[in-house]
Amino acid sequence: xxxxxxxxxxxxxxxxxxxxxxxxxxxxxxxxxxxxxxxxxxxxxxxxxxxxxxxxxxxxxxxxxxxxxxxxxxxxxxxxxxxxxxxxxxxxxxxxxxxxxxxxxxxxxxxxxxxxxxxxxxxxxxxxxxxxxxxxxxxxxxxxxxxxxxxxxxxxxxxxxxxxxxxxxxxxxxxxxxxxxxxxxxxxxx
Amino acid sequence: xxxxxxxxxxxxxxxxxxxxxxxxxxxxxxxxxxxxxxxxxxxxxxxxxxxxxxxxxxxxxxxxxxxxxxxxxxxxxxxxxxxxxxxxxxxxxxxxxxxxxxxxxxxxxxxxxxxxxxxxxxxxxxxxxxxxxxxxxxxxxxxxxxxxxxxxxxxxxxxxxxxxxxxxxxxxxxxxxxxxxxxxxxxxxxxxxxxxxxxxxxxxxxxxxxxxxxxxxxxxxx
Numbered sequence: 001x002x003x004x005x006x007x008x009x010x011x012x013x014x015x016x017x018x019x020x021x022x023x024x025x026x027x028x029x030x031x032x033x034x035x036x037x038x039x040x041x042x043x044x045x046x047x048x049x050x051x052x053x054x055x056x057x058x059x060x061x062x063x064x065x066x067x068x069x070x071x072x073x074x075x076x077x078x079x080x081x082x083x084x085x086x087x088x089x090x091x092x093x094x095x096x097x098x099x100x101x102x103x104x105x106x107x108x109x110x111x112x113x114x115x116x117x118x119x120x121x122x123x124x125x126x127x128x129x130x131x132x133x134x135x136x137x138x139x140x141x142x143x144x145x146x147x148x149x150x151x152x153x154x155x156x157x158x159x160x161x162x163x164x165x166x167x168x169x170x171x172x173x174x175x176x177x178x179x180x181x182x183x184x185x186x187x188x189x190x
Numbered sequence: 191x192x193x194x195x196x197x198x199x200x201x202x203x204x205x206x207x208x209x210x211x212x213x214x215x216x217x218x219x220x221x222x223x224x225x226x227x228x229x230x231x232x233x234x235x236x237x238x239x240x241x242x243x244x245x246x247x248x249x250x251x252x253x254x255x256x257x258x259x260x261x262x263x264x265x266x267x268x269x270x271x272x273x274x275x276x277x278x279x280x281x282x283x284x285x286x287x288x289x290x291x292x293x294x295x296x297x298x299x300x301x302x303x304x305x306x307x308x309x310x311x312x313x314x315x316x317x318x319x320x321x322x323x324x325x326x327x328x329x330x331x332x333x334x335x336x337x338x339x340x341x342x343x344x345x346x347x348x349x350x351x352x353x354x355x356x357x358x359x360x361x362x363x364x365x366x367x368x369x370x371x372x373x374x375x376x377x378x379x380x381x382x383x384x385x386x387x388x389x390x391x392x393x394x395x396x397x398x399x400x401x402x403x404x405x406x407x408x409x410x411x412x
Contacts, residue, residue, distance in 0.1 A: 030263075031263070034259050035259070038254050039252050039253055039254055040249040041246065044245075046252060056258060059254065060261060060265075064262060078236070078240065081243035081247040082239050082242070085243040086239055089242070090211070092211060099320060100215065100320065102215065102223075104222045104223070104226045104290060105226075105290040105291070108226060108290045108293075109286060110285065110287065110289035111227075112226065112227050112228070114232070115195075115229055132240065136245070150207075150210055150212075151241075151242050154212070176202050176203065
């Protein structure tokens with residue numbers, strides 16, 4: 001097992017850690033991923049109302065999936081944190097809602113392919129994680145709160161609206177506004 | 191079939207609920223099927239997932255229990271429980287017309303579904319998208335025919351899979367999503383040159399307002 005590396009270097013190399021798992025079944029790389037992501041995934045699941053033990057189980061299963069699916073990770077498509085987030089999100093749906101997460105099949109003959117090479121976009125999204133977070137922080141409180149609720153609260157937008165005593169349309173337009181501002185931030189990167 | 195990109199997309203907040211893993215299973219099937227037909231929304235969902243990843247990254251860590259890493263490491267060599275994807279039993283026409291994940295719910299294909307007549311030129315087949323509280327079905331509208339004028343107890347979302355229809359709000363073709371809320375009394379009309387096949391999800395009741403409404407209403411409850 002490696003000694004704790006510099007956090008900034010670690011952040012920059014999560015993609016490489018997943019690739020090391022894919023290429024050589026590298027257990028120390030996996031352990032480093034676990035140390036960083038497992039406590040954050042647990043926090044995410046507990047915010048969604050999952051109690052401690054169940055959250056921990058879902059995190060463990062999600063991390064086992066990270067090990068198993070590492071070959072399918074593609075740094076041109078997603079950052080490590082985004083890829084791991086989607087695995088944990090799907091595992092939570094499988095386990096806690098006992099539902100199947102419907103995903104599109106990229107090899108489906110009926111799929112309409114991307115019209116342009118998306119590489120430039122994905123490079124942009126790789127660089128933008130910190131910018132995205134900065135953008136969230138720059139939003140007016142009511143909008144950044146709404147964005148966090150949208151991801152971290154089990155409630156549907158209709159339920160959030162009821163709780164805030166706002167019309168659903170108002171909640172939807174605030175969400176749209178917040179997402180629009182964040183998109184501008186991300187696109188400013190060029 | 192010409193691949194013309196959809197112009198009517200799901201609401202951004204619906205894409206967000208899908209990306210955040212909060213949408214109902216029925217809505218998720220519709221969104222994912224739309225994504226198969228809509229490169230624009232695929233980019234948008236990737237962006238929303240990246241936001242989710244960034245937010246999780248920014249979470250204050252909550253300590254895992256002491257033995258968690260050891261427990262996971264000991265599971266890494268367990269054989270992966272291989273869940274065989276069920277074979278695609280659909281006929282070739284259904285395969286080229288209906289993208290996954292929706293196609294996975296159609297058994298042997300469109301023609302083998304239990305279609306029921308709902309009026310002149312209208313047939314409907316109930317689908318089980320794993321969500322008993324949400325009524326989901328496929329509707330086939332013969333060329334030039336119209337679904338009866340109806341209003342909704344709640345929200346009706348329609349996605350076109352084949353052909354096109356027009357109503358008071360516009361023209362909807364393959365991949366397009368139309369959302370009708372409680373106060374909209376609409377009567378979609380299929381275009382004259384081709385039958386129109388749609389996936390419909392209704393959350394809440396749906397009431398027909400036309401002259402045959404007394405006859406129609408009992409049918410639409412499954």
